[in-house]
Amino acid sequence: MSTITDPEQGGFRISMLLYDTRYRSITIQIIALIGFLLALGWLIGNAAQNLAALGKPLNFSFLGDTSGYDINQRLIEYNSQMTHGRAAVVGLLNTLLVAVLGCITATVIGVIIGVLRLSKNWIIAKIMTVYIETFRNVPVLLWIIMTMAIFIEVFPKPSDFRGADAVASMKLFESVAVTNRGIFIPSPIFGSGSMAVIAVFILSIVGIFVFGRWAHKRQDETGQILPTFWIKLAIFFVPSIIVFYVLGQPISLEYPVLKGFNFKGGFHMRNSLIALWFALSLYTAAFIAETVRSGIQAVSKGQTEAAAALGLRPGRITSLVVLPQALRVIIPPMISQYMNLTKNSSLAIAVGYMDITGTLGGVTLNQTGREMESLMILMAIYLTISLTISTVMNVYNERVKLRER
Amino acid sequence: MSNVSYVRTVMLQEQAPPASQAGIVKWLRENMFSNIPNSILSIAALWAIYYVLNDVLPWAFQSSWNAKSLGECRSVIAAAYGEGASGACWAVINDRFLQLVFGFYPSELYWRPIVAFVLMFAAIAPVLFDGLPRKMLRFTMIYPFFAFWLLWGGSLWVPLMIIAGFVLGYLAFGVVSKMASSLVGMIAAVLVPILWWLFLAGDVATMLQSIIPLSIEAVSSSNFGGFMLSITIGVIGIALSLPIGIVLALGRQSDLMIVKVICVGFIEFIRGVPLITLLFVASTLLNYFMPPGTNFDLILRVIIMVTLFASAYMAEVIRGGLAALPKGQYEGADSLGLDFWQSTRLIIMPQALKISIPNIVSSFIGLFKDTTLVSIIGLLDPIGLSTNIRANQEWNGVIWELYGFIALVFWVFCFSMSRYSMYLERKLQTGH
Known part of the structure; x- marks a missing residue:
C-alpha cells in the first residue's frame, strides 16, 4: 500500500521569484521600479549635463529679477519695473x-x-x-x-x-x-454712504438663504408652500434700492x-x-x-x-x-x-x-x-x-x- | 316585399381629412406653432435664419474664383456685381490650394502623401469592419512604417530595420518564454529590440543600403505643412498612442502597487497640463533630455510630445473599455487556466478594444483638432499657413475666406468621423 504524502515543502529557492505567484509580483514590481528609475535617471542626467554645458544650471532666482515688460490686462498692481x-x-x-x-x-x-x-x-x-x-x-x-x-x-x-x-x-x-x-x-463710482448700500445688499443675500431655510422648514411642518421665488426676488432688490434712494444715490456711474x-x-x-x-x-x-x-x-x-x-x-x-x-x-x-x-x-x-x-x-x-x-x-x-x-x-x-x- | 334595409349597403366615399389635420399644415401646427410661446420662438428663429443668410449668402456667392491678388479679386467682383458689392474672394483658396494641403512638400512628389493617405484607409478598414479578411491586419501592422517611408523618403532599409526590431522582440519572447517563464520572455521581448535599435540597427541599415541601395528622394520635415501636417501628426499620434495607452491602462488596473503608481502618475500629469505646455517642451526643452549633441527636428519632437499626450487620454479610453467588460470574461479566462498575458491577449483586449473603438475615434477627433496648436510654436499647419499667406503682399487682408475654408475642412473631417463613431456605438449596443 502506498501512502500519499504531501510534496516536500522546501525552503526558499531563487527560481521561486519567477514561478511562485507569492513572490513573482514583487519581482515584477522591483524590475519595473528599476527600469523606471533608470529611465528617469538617464533623462535627468542628460538634462543636468546639457544645462551645465549651457551654463544655466537649475536656478529659480530669475523670478526675483526685474521683468521689464508691461501687461495691459491686470487685476493687481503691476508695472515693468516689478519682478x-x-x-x-x-x-x-x-x-x-x-x-x-x-x-x-x-x-x-x-x-x-x-x-x-x-x-x-x-x-x-x-x-x-x-x-x-x-x-x-x-x-x-x-x-x-x-x-x-x-x-x-x-x-x-x-x-x-x-x-x-x-x-x-x-x-x-x-x-x-x-x-x-x-x-x-x-464703471461705478462709490461715493460716501455707498458702504451702507453694499452692506444692505449683502445682508439681503444672507436674508434670502435664511428665508429659504425657514420656508423649507415651514413646508415640512405645515405642508404649505410659499411662492418662494417671488419673495426671494423681492428680498434681493427692494431693500438695496430703498437704501440707495434714501441715502441720495451714493453710487453713480462713470x-x-x-x-x-x-x-x-x-x-x-x-x-x-x-x-x-x-x-x-x-x-x-x-x-x-x-x-x-x-x-x-x-x-x-x-x-x-x-x-x-x-x-x-x-x-x-x-x-x-x-x-x-x-x-x-x-x-x-x-x-x-x-x-x-x-x-x-x-x-x-x-x-x-x-x-x-x-x-x-x-x-x-x-x-x-x-x-x-x-x-x-x-x-x-x-x-x-x-x-x-x-x-x-x-x-x-x-x-x-x-x-x- | 321590397328589400328595405336599415343598413347602408354602399359605402360613402372616404373624405379628405380636415386641412388642419393633414399634410404640411398639421406638421407645422404640431412642430412649430403648437402654442403661443412656441410660435413666437419659431418666428424669431426664422427671422434669425433669414437675417444671417441674407448677409452671408450674397457674400459667399458674389465671389470671384480666379484672381492673382486681393486687388484683382475686388475689381473682378465690382465688375461682375456692380460697384460696392462685397463678395468673398475665394480666389485665394484657388491660388493657394496646393499649399494649404501639402505645405511646401516638393510638388513633383505629391503622389507620395496621396498614396500614403489612400493606403491609410486600406490599413484602417480591417480594424473598423469585421467582415473583411483578418489577413488584412498584417498590412495594418506594416502600414505605419511604409507610410513613414513614403512621407519622409530616404532609405527603405531604415523602416525595415525598425520592423526587424519588432520581429526580433517577438522571436525573443517565443524562445525565452519556452526556456524560462513568460515573465522573463516579456523582459527579453522589451530589451532585445531596444538593444537592437540602439546599437545595431543603424549600422546594419547603412551596410545594407551600400550593398542594395533602395531609396527614394528624402524630404525634410521643414517642408511639411498644411492639412497634410495636421493629418500626419494626428494619425501618427493616435497610432503610436494605442500600444502605449494599452500598457498604461493595464498598469493602472493592475494590483502591482509600484506599477500602478507610475502609470497613474503619468496619466494624471499629462491630463492635468494643457497640450500647449507640452508643445513648448517639444520646441524648447526636449533636446535637453537627450544625450548631449542629439538634435532632431521640430516635427519629430512635436510628434513625440503629441504621442505622450494622446497616450494618456488613450489609456483612459481603454480603461473604460476594460471596466465595461463583464467580470465573467475575466473569470472565464482564469478558469481556462490562462495566465495574465494569455488572457489579456486572447480574451480581454480584443473585446475591450472593440468596445472602445467609438471613444478612440472621439479622442482622435480631439487630437486632430488639437494639432492646430502647433501653429503657436511656428509650424505651418493650415492656421500657420493662413498667417503666412496673409503676410504676402497679394493676399494681405484676406481673412474670412481662409479661416472659413480651414474651418469647413476641419468640420467635414470631424463631423463625418463623429457620425461614424455614433453609428458604431449604436451597432455595438445591440449586443445585449
Whole structure:
C-alpha cells in the first residue's frame, strides 16, 4: 500500500521569484521600479549635463529679477519695473479670471442650448443641433482667432464715433461703446454712504438663504408652500434700492467718453479678454449642451410619469424629480469640461491675452532663457488647478453617488 | 316585399381629412406653432435664419474664383456685381490650394502623401469592419512604417530595420518564454529590440543600403505643412498612442502597487497640463533630455510630445473599455487556466478594444483638432499657413475666406468621423 504524502515543502529557492505567484509580483514590481528609475535617471542626467554645458544650471532666482515688460490686462498692481515672479502672478490671475468667466457663461449658454435641443419645436431643436455640431467640430484655436478677427475687423474704430455725422454710435442709451479697441462700459463710482448700500445688499443675500431655510422648514411642518421665488426676488432688490434712494444715490456711474483717439473713463474690457472669453464659452457650451441633453435623457420616462401620477405639477416634476437625477449624470462630465476650458484658456497666447502661459511661458521664458524652470513652474501651476478641480469633483461624486443596497 | 334595409349597403366615399389635420399644415401646427410661446420662438428663429443668410449668402456667392491678388479679386467682383458689392474672394483658396494641403512638400512628389493617405484607409478598414479578411491586419501592422517611408523618403532599409526590431522582440519572447517563464520572455521581448535599435540597427541599415541601395528622394520635415501636417501628426499620434495607452491602462488596473503608481502618475500629469505646455517642451526643452549633441527636428519632437499626450487620454479610453467588460470574461479566462498575458491577449483586449473603438475615434477627433496648436510654436499647419499667406503682399487682408475654408475642412473631417463613431456605438449596443 502506498501512502500519499504531501510534496516536500522546501525552503526558499531563487527560481521561486519567477514561478511562485507569492513572490513573482514583487519581482515584477522591483524590475519595473528599476527600469523606471533608470529611465528617469538617464533623462535627468542628460538634462543636468546639457544645462551645465549651457551654463544655466537649475536656478529659480530669475523670478526675483526685474521683468521689464508691461501687461495691459491686470487685476493687481503691476508695472515693468516689478519682478518676473509678480508678472507670473498677474498672469495666473488672468488665467483664473478668464476661466471663471468662461465657466459661468459656458454653463448658462450650454444649459439653455441643451434644453432647447430637446424642445418639441422643430426649428429651434434643429438650430441648436447646428450650433452644437458647428462649434464642436472646428478647432477651438480657430474659434479664438476668428472671434478676435471679428472684433478687430467688424467693430468700428473709436474715430468713427466722432463728429456730427458719426458712422458708429454708442449702444444702450449712450453708455456702452463697442470699438475695435475693446468694449467700454460704465464703471461705478462709490461715493460716501455707498458702504451702507453694499452692506444692505449683502445682508439681503444672507436674508434670502435664511428665508429659504425657514420656508423649507415651514413646508415640512405645515405642508404649505410659499411662492418662494417671488419673495426671494423681492428680498434681493427692494431693500438695496430703498437704501440707495434714501441715502441720495451714493453710487453713480462713470460713462466712457471719446477723448482724443480713444475712449476715456468707464471700464475698458480689452478685445483679447473678450474674444478669448467669448470663444471659449461658445465652444465649451456646445460640449456642455450635449452633456445636459444626455443627462436629461438619462432620466427614464417612468420617473416623470410616476411623479405626474403623484399629482405634481410640471414645474415641480422638473425641479424635484428630473433635475436631481439628471444632475448626478451631468455634473461629472460638466466638471471635466470646466477643466478643459481652463486648459484651453492657455491658447490666450494666440490673441495676446497675457495669461500665465503668455507671461511665464512666453515673455519671461524668452527674456531669461530659463526654459526648464519656467515650464516646470507653468506645468506645476496647471497641474495644481486640475488636481484641485478633480478633487472637488471626486468629493461631489462621493456625495451624490446612488446608495445601492 | 321590397328589400328595405336599415343598413347602408354602399359605402360613402372616404373624405379628405380636415386641412388642419393633414399634410404640411398639421406638421407645422404640431412642430412649430403648437402654442403661443412656441410660435413666437419659431418666428424669431426664422427671422434669425433669414437675417444671417441674407448677409452671408450674397457674400459667399458674389465671389470671384480666379484672381492673382486681393486687388484683382475686388475689381473682378465690382465688375461682375456692380460697384460696392462685397463678395468673398475665394480666389485665394484657388491660388493657394496646393499649399494649404501639402505645405511646401516638393510638388513633383505629391503622389507620395496621396498614396500614403489612400493606403491609410486600406490599413484602417480591417480594424473598423469585421467582415473583411483578418489577413488584412498584417498590412495594418506594416502600414505605419511604409507610410513613414513614403512621407519622409530616404532609405527603405531604415523602416525595415525598425520592423526587424519588432520581429526580433517577438522571436525573443517565443524562445525565452519556452526556456524560462513568460515573465522573463516579456523582459527579453522589451530589451532585445531596444538593444537592437540602439546599437545595431543603424549600422546594419547603412551596410545594407551600400550593398542594395533602395531609396527614394528624402524630404525634410521643414517642408511639411498644411492639412497634410495636421493629418500626419494626428494619425501618427493616435497610432503610436494605442500600444502605449494599452500598457498604461493595464498598469493602472493592475494590483502591482509600484506599477500602478507610475502609470497613474503619468496619466494624471499629462491630463492635468494643457497640450500647449507640452508643445513648448517639444520646441524648447526636449533636446535637453537627450544625450548631449542629439538634435532632431521640430516635427519629430512635436510628434513625440503629441504621442505622450494622446497616450494618456488613450489609456483612459481603454480603461473604460476594460471596466465595461463583464467580470465573467475575466473569470472565464482564469478558469481556462490562462495566465495574465494569455488572457489579456486572447480574451480581454480584443473585446475591450472593440468596445472602445467609438471613444478612440472621439479622442482622435480631439487630437486632430488639437494639432492646430502647433501653429503657436511656428509650424505651418493650415492656421500657420493662413498667417503666412496673409503676410504676402497679394493676399494681405484676406481673412474670412481662409479661416472659413480651414474651418469647413476641419468640420467635414470631424463631423463625418463623429457620425461614424455614433453609428458604431449604436451597432455595438445591440449586443445585449
